[in-house]
Amino acid sequence: MNDQRSFEHSLADRMEEERRGAQLPDAFYQGFQDRAGGVRQRPRWLALIKEPPMRTSSSLAVGSPMARVVAIAVATLLLAAVVAGAGIAGSRLLAAEEADFPTGTFVAAEWSDRFVEFNEDGTCRWVDAPGPADGGGVPCTYEVDGDLHTQTSYEMEEVLSYPPATYRWEFDGEYLTFELHGDDTSTWRRAYYEEQPYRYVPDPRLAVFADFDIAAGTEILAGHTDLRVAPGAEVPTNALADQNLSVGRVAGADIAAGTILTPDLFAAEETDFPTGTFVASEWSPRAVTFRDDGTCHWDFTPGVGAGMPCTYAVDGDLYTETGYEWEATKQHAPATYRWTYDGDLLTFELVGEDQFTYRRAQYEEQAYRFVPEPRIAVLAAFDIAAGTELVAGHTVPLVVPGADVPADAFIDKDLVAGRVAASDIPKGEPITPDLLVTE
């Protein structure tokens, strides 16, 4: 309770400081006058209708709810009348009116890794084989007039001279189909449009699919898999998004054609993933401990707070954080990283997706250095001159190799705050009683 109060007082004090220093440059007021000079004030009746009502101390201070209700009712009636009139007139003039051409990502409905993106700005892109080899696909532009879709240009070196071509389109909410309207001198384009329907893909994501049934025990080759676009909701968070990650691995069970590959589908490989405690190699208090039993623990400020317990599994060079317990997010979706360890530095590289950006920063932001016989010690955060009274920012608790730290080094930075340096203390030096003036 005291902590809560002190935090709220601290917040209130900071805000009060900000309030005292509040000021704006003269250019702000000049800018306001210039802009306001070009704005006409609304007449009272319009302002009362437009401005949402506001009450202070239960009395109406701004706007007019009644005027708004009346205005909305009148506007609705007028609109309904206009719509009804337009509908009647339109139905007479046009037998069948157009629907909106759908935008988004569409995959070839038949067995193929082709997909197309139609954007609202009239640009589009055809992709035949997603991935680095495809070079980003074929960019294009299009126009829609009723049920006619015209591809106005596309950028493919060999066929730059082809004129636009028009197709009649239909969309049933899931499948988009095209039928040639007139001529298309590009057989390539015609095949793309007419060969098959395209299925709409919400929240598209790339994932590696099994291209064939793969029997358990089979060593997976590049030809066994395909990189495709799939609805994000159907793709597991730790799905592979790079075919190379599956090449050379052995199927741990039968994998049916069309299955999205995840690390757990592979037979476990021998691993020499290191256990023990590691600290961020850059200047940071972050530390992580990996234990043989598959549990791990992140410390963000060693010695302060409970940190974050987690669990992990390792399969070959793939490390998966299978769970963690952090009250602020309650997110527990697993994420997979490829790890490397050179005997000193342990690094991680994301495989697939990690929905939790904070965790991704923990793993990918920097390398981690192994710490033999770890212990916590309070170190100088930067060079401290003799005679300086130490405040919180002068020191930082870090996990360090036990052999590098004197036995009497402080482990609680609060015990150091307020003490005075007896001599110059270089950055990184463990703080010991003999470096401080005796109280």
Add this chain to the structure above:
Amino acid sequence: MQRALVERSQAGDLDAFTQLVKAFAPRLHGVANLILRDSEIAQDAVQDALLMGWRDVRALRNPDAFEAWLRRLTVRACYGVARKERRRNRVELHVMPDPGRSSSPDATAELAERDWLYDVLGRIAIDQRVVIVLHYYLDLPVTEVAEILDIPYGTAASRLHRGLEAMRTSMRVSPVPAPAPAEERSA
């Protein structure tokens, strides 16, 4: 005095409205700056709010409520700007240390703590941040915060409580950073 200026503004006197702007804009900018965490974007938001105020000042029935109404317009403008910024995928912004202040270790630690506090404030949901800023920066009671935001008292109180709780949680896992060495700071 303020009442007279509001009434003159309602009669179309831009100079009178500008006097009101000069009186209230700094605090409104403080509010917007804490919500949006970027001084220039906050200035744009406050300008938008003040222009809306000038355009619709005739909707004000009670001139004494002018300041509360401007606060509401400012918060509304901040929400609009935040939505636009989110669409642009803009990264959260930074609170720069005041170069005029001393850089002694104490002041550095204080600055670091202040920046850290505002960084933590920036990480919580904007609905909660708005309530915290109105309550602590403008020192408004929760009832008044609820009136400005046009939400029930219980909702405002709940956002305040959850916002503080989220800040405390965020502080526990991401404590105040150690200040950089003197030579790095001056580089």
